[in-house]
Amino acid sequence: MSAVNEQLATSVAGITPPASPGLDGALQGDQAPSGGEAGASGSLGRIILRVFLENRLAVVGVGILVFMFLFCFVGPIFYHTNQTYSNLYTSAGVQPPSAAHVLGTDPNGFDVLGRLMYAGQTSLEVGLAAAAIATVVGVLWGATSGFFGGILDAFMMRIVDVLLSIPALFLLIILAVLFHPDKITLIFILGFLAWLTPARLVRGETLSLRTREYVQAVRVMGGKSRRMVTRHIIPNAIGTIVVNATFQVADAILYLAALGFLGLGVQFPQADWGQMLGQGEPYLPNGDWWLLIPAGLCIVLVVVAFNFIGDALRDSLEVRLQRR
Amino acid sequence: MAPNRGLKRVLKVAAAGAAAALILAACGSSTPSAKPHPTTAPSGKPAHGGTAYWAEAPQATPNWIFPFSSLTYFSVANLTQFQYLMFRPLYWFGQVKSSNPTVDYSLSLALPPKWSNGNKTVTIAMKGWKWSNGKTVDAHDVMFWMNMMKAEKANWAGYVAGAFPDNVTSYSANTKADTVTFHLNRAYSTNWYLYNELSQITPLPINWDITSAGAAPGSGGCSSLTPNAKTLSDCVKVWTFLTDNNGKAKNPTEAADLTTYATNPLWQIVDGPWRLSAFTTSGEATFVPNRAYSGPQHPYLSKFVELPFTADSSEYSALASGGAGAPNVGYVPTQDVPQNTGPIGSTGPNAPALKGSYNLVPVYGWSINYFPMNFHSGGDGGNAGPIFSQLYFRQAVQYLIDQPAVIKNIDKGYGVPTYGPVPVFPKNSFVSPQESKNNYPYSLAKAKQLLVKHGWTIHPGGISVCKVGSKCGPGIKNGAQLNFQEIYAGGTTSIDQTVAAETSAWSKVGIHVSLRSETFDTVLSTAIPCKVGASDCTWEFANWGGGWVYSPDYMPTGGEIFASGAGSNSGSYSSTTADTLINETHYSSSLKYMHAYENFLAKDLPVVWQPNPANALTEISTNLHGVTPINALLNLTPEYWYFSKS
Numbered sequence: 001m002s003a004v005n006e007q008l009a010t011s012v013a014g015i016t017p018p019a020s021p022g023l024d025g026a027l028q029g030d031q032a033p034s035g036g037e038a039g040a041s042g043s044l045g046r047i048i049l050r051v052f053l054e055n056r057l058a059v060v061g062v063g064i065l066v067f068m069f070l071f072c073f074v075g076p077i078f079y080h081t082n083q084t085y086s087n088l089y090t091s092a093g094v095q096p097p098s099a100a101h102v103l104g105t106d107p108n109g110f111d112v113l114g115r116l117m118y119a120g121q122t123s124l125e126v127g128l129a130a131a132a133i134a135t136v137v138g139v140l141w142g143a144t145s146g147f148f149g150g151i152l153d154a155f156m157m158r159i160v161d162v163l164l165s166i167p168a169l170f171l172l173i174i175l176a177v178l179f180h181p182d183k184i185t186l187i188f189i190l191g192f193l194a195w196l197t198p199a200r201l202v203r204g205e206t207l208s209l210r211t212r213e214y215v216q217a218v219r220v221m222g223g224k225s226r227r228m229v230t231r232h233i234i235p236n237a238i239g240t241i242v243v244n245a246t247f248q249v250a251d252a253i254l255y256l257a258a259l260g261f262l263g264l265g266v267q268f269p270q271a272d273w274g275q276m277l278g279q280g281e282p283y284l285p286n287g288d289w290w291l292l293i294p295a296g297l298c299i300v301l302v303v304v305a306f307n308f309i310g311d312a313l314r315d316s317l318e319v320r321l322q323r324r
Numbered sequence: 325m326a327p328n329r330g331l332k333r334v335l336k337v338a339a340a341g342a343a344a345a346l347i348l349a350a351c352g353s354s355t356p357s358a359k360p361h362p363t364t365a366p367s368g369k370p371a372h373g374g375t376a377y378w379a380e381a382p383q384a385t386p387n388w389i390f391p392f393s394s395l396t397y398f399s400v401a402n403l404t405q406f407q408y409l410m411f412r413p414l415y416w417f418g419q420v421k422s423s424n425p426t427v428d429y430s431l432s433l434a435l436p437p438k439w440s441n442g443n444k445t446v447t448i449a450m451k452g453w454k455w456s457n458g459k460t461v462d463a464h465d466v467m468f469w470m471n472m473m474k475a476e477k478a479n480w481a482g483y484v485a486g487a488f489p490d491n492v493t494s495y496s497a498n499t500k501a502d503t504v505t506f507h508l509n510r511a512y513s514t515n516w517y518l519y520n521e522l523s524q525i526t527p528l529p530i531n532w533d534i535t536s537a538g539a540a541p542g543s544g545g546c547s548s549l550t551p552n553a554k555t556l557s558d559c560v561k562v563w564t565f566l567t568d569n570n571g572k573a574k575n576p577t578e579a580a581d582l583t584t585y586a587t588n589p590l591w592q593i594v595d596g597p598w599r600l601s602a603f604t605t606s607g608e609a610t611f612v613p614n615r616a617y618s619g620p621q622h623p624y625l626s627k628f629v630e631l632p633f634t635a636d637s638s639e640y641s642a643l644a645s646g647g648a649g650a651p652n653v654g655y656v657p658t659q660d661v662p663q664n665t666g667p668i669g670s671t672g673p674n675a676p677a678l679k680g681s682y683n684l685v686p687v688y689g690w691s692i693n694y695f696p697m698n699f700h701s702g703g704d705g706g707n708a709g710p711i712f713s714q715l716y717f718r719q720a721v722q723y724l725i726d727q728p729a730v731i732k733n734i735d736k737g738y739g740v741p742t743y744g745p746v747p748v749f750p751k752n753s754f755v756s757p758q759e760s761k762n763n764y765p766y767s768l769a770k771a772k773q774l775l776v777k778h779g780w781t782i783h784p785g786g787i788s789v790c791k792v793g794s795k796c797g798p799g800i801k802n803g804a805q806l807n808f809q810e811i812y813a814g815g816t817t818s819i820d821q822t823v824a825a826e827t828s829a830w831s832k833v834g835i836h837v838s839l840r841s842e843t844f845d846t847v848l849s850t851a852i853p854c855k856v857g858a859s860d861c862t863w864e865f866a867n868w869g870g871g872w873v874y875s876p877d878y879m880p881t882g883g884e885i886f887a888s889g890a891g892s893n894s895g896s897y898s899s900t901t902a903d904t905l906i907n908e909t910h911y912s913s914s915l916k917y918m919h920a921y922e923n924f925l926a927k928d929l930p931v932v933w934q935p936n937p938a939n940a941l942t943e944i945s946t947n948l949h950g951v952t953p954i955n956a957l958l959n960l961t962p963e964y965w966y967f968s969k970s
Contacts (some may be wrong), residue, residue, distance in 0.1 A: 088821055270822070
């Protein structure tokens, strides 16, 4: 679904980059990855956290996300603005920044700072929920396909191939036009498209994992397929899944922004950052920067933050796998 | 005859319907501007030659050259801004020296019609102007059109059952072929018949009366001076040859083959001041003068080019950047001009980026703006239709449209109010004193009072509920909610803003309207008359943002949009009183009937009246003259344009 995911796909295919010198200590004395039924490990968690925190960009990413979540969900509690009823009967819409409106007002007369918070809620909620749906569906689909193999695998993966062959934005636009999206519909529309990449990644992982000794051992001991998939295959592919999920969130936010920009996102008076960009675009020749730059900045910051976190998680979880 | 959307006006259904007779106002000074349009006055000595570039409206390119078209191609982009340059209608409407939407006989192909037999017979004498191939534009050409219209009226977008040509019992031409006589089924208002019926005729050259390429002119049999049943069947064959039957017939495809518009010899036979010299499928059209034009004004320019644009922002960028290929006549998006604080029709300051190189000229079309409610809607749990049928509800909705505020704060001062079915601007005698004023000025209190009085419990910001069904109205159940959906043509800033402002105002009395943005075409195709109980009859409010432009139904008698059962009566409004008043405007020329009709509809609210923004904020290059005044019916007349000698 994205360049980042392509990079991830390369990584999970086995061409893993060499561990950085900083990881040597953590790996010292460890044995080769052993696999088995997933279980909690306090020391392992600390190692993952430490490696994660060593990545400064990841820390910045977490900081940005924390800030944005507070900004969007807690901010409106302290910064009260009307974001529902246009006041165009009493004043012109677009007003430059002033003491009353720190970031000015938009074409409907809404306070832009408040609008950023309000729109951000939609962007983050839709992004996270769509990624969650995509991850759950994709993981189950990919794991099932890879575990059982054969005709079922071929059939399930051809479905994925067919859907992946359709340009995502094109498909999104058609779905958005057909279903006149509200927030919930958008979540399902974006999730419907985004599950394809995790399905393919997890299927690749599963093909490798299903031949491992611990999986064979479960099979010999009479373990059911469901147990093998849910307790052994999926947990051992968790690194791939989690890392991909972070990129899914970023992708979903970007696609939502694209739909919003084209006027196919949520409907007035709801808002998302892409819709704000679309509304502001006609005012570009007038130099009304406050209609474009803040919304654009929010999108960029959140997407970059998720990508930073995804990169760092990949490194951290790789440590976990190597330790095993 | 046309739902319109600002620059992107689309003529939807054609006129004919009403009958009445009024003369368009003296309209002596129909543009009461605070200051005169900057380029109105001729400047300098006209230079012959030069190329003028004109910007087409975004995504509104010409795609139909045959001046006889179905609804699909019945647009301003095809008719008044493309075909009329080459193929002139029998009667020309709109003045060259003013923005009056009145007939201009000097630019017409025929002399004023003569009435006889108690206004049941009309005789039209041709002027004898020439086609570009030297043949005379005569009665054959008018008969060709009439025969074609009789045979293919289902494919003429202007057709309304019972009106033209159904109200013509017979028609014939004299042997000299310089006069055509129509016998009508009853006496009609002479003005209405001219403005709304005869206005539809465009003489067609005999060379098009063929059924195969290269056949002898007239061999198709459709231009017969004594039409009979065979003539009509011949016309079907000719029509099939000249069109592609909306894609059903593959060959021939004369009018549908855009690649041959400039090379097909058929389309080179013109009686207008221009002929097409180049055409691209993307919509760029290049015209050169027709040296054989018989009209009063031959083009000064050596070339006139229509340029396509995909968005108004790209067109504005082309204007602002200047350069050799920049349009000499374009338009500026509303959000890019400073506020105009002058009176209606005035011109305010130009956009800073264009000042000095262009002059701003707002254009107000001969149109009204409104949006329909579906009186037959099964939406809102079956309550929508019965609720919309209640005058008090429509009044409450109308009271919450603050027209002056929308014009000021959204249209930047470039808009005119709509208070009824007759345009209040440009000034005209059709509009009555009562319709000239707002019968429903903005009043939250009155809207609330109306709903409360009729049994509704108001929930400001929420959804009001009917508590006393007997008071709410017939068919409205206890517990019914004022909860509706409005589809609207999104994507244009001013329309987005207007619907946002309106829904916000309605919500103050608990009329909850959720918005759904659609394309202009989708809104038009959704907002069609439908039957009560039909599965697809659930739309409630539909706002395409442009209302109706009266062209070529130039007299605003409104039969085609407000009469019971009319094809463009989107919301299925029906009133026996309104029908009677409309018919009276068709049959009599007395102004009192027109005023009675419009006064009734202004108050009865067949639709919701809303402000009518300027059709275009036109930008005219400072070195190009003769462009203004711009025709209120949006007809292009670049033959009057010129660059001045320095």
